[in-house]
Amino acid sequence: MPNLSTATAEAAERSDKRERRKEARPGELLAAALDLFVEKGFASTRAEEVAQRAGVSKGTLFLYFPSKEELFKAVVREHIAGTIKDAFGELQAFPGTSSELVHYLMHQWWERYGNTKASGISKLMMSEANNFPELAEFYQQEVIIPGHQLIQKVIERGMASGEFRQVDVEYAVFSMLAPIMFLIMWKYSMNGCCPMGEKIDPIRYLNSQADIVAKGLRNPGFTSQTSQSTTNTL
Incomplete structure (x- = not known):
């Protein structure tokens, strides 16, 4: 069983990874949106498609970009x-x-x-x-x-x-x-x-x-x- 200091360090590492992932999301969403806008056009691209390609939920997309x-x-x-x-x-x-x-x-x-x-x-x-x-x-x-x-x-x-x-x-x-x-x-x-x-x-x-x-x-x-x-x- 890991000691307290090891568990604390692992928790901090997980938190750090989540924070880095959060910071990267806008860029990942923009990259996914660019791909789809160029492939399909603006009218035919749906927000849920962008979210799916970026690996996030539609709700997460709208946290960063409201429309x-x-x-x-x-x-x-x-x-x-x-x-x-x-x-x-x-x-x-x-x-x-x-x-x-x-x-x-x-x-x-x-x-x-x-x-x-x-x-x-x-x-x-x-x-x-x-x-x-x-x-x-x-x-x-x-x-x-x-x-x-x-x-x-x-x-x-x-x-x-x-x-x-x-x-x-x-x-x-x-x-x-x-x-x-x-x-x-x-x-x-x-x-x-x-x-x-x-x-x-x-x-x-x-x-x-x-x-x-x-x-x-x-x-x-x-x-x-x-x-x-x-x-x-x-």
């Missing part, structure tokens, strides 16, 4: 909004030219978001946003507007240094955004049904698109000598 809508919002904040916020910080510290920044951001977008399961949320919103106005408004505020602002700052950075020509920034954003969204749609809609020879290599695709965007924005009269600095002036 499926709030669960979806948490998934977006965890997997998308944070990535955009990080990119703003990197833009401020980026030491290279704005053309190099275009290449860098498009490739980082693929590495951190486009090439992950979370990118399926973008396709989900394209197909279901009209049916869920509240979620569409939330996604607009958390993802679309900040994403556009990020690209605007990249273009404005190049214009301020003289590297990029003067353009309509509001609409020039789409020259960088459009190839990114095409790649997501291709990944989730067309890629699986195309012959091997017609599949898109994402890295080659992004290299080509970033080059086209950067050269299209470039000021023909710009040289490194005509700009005193390419550091961020924003």
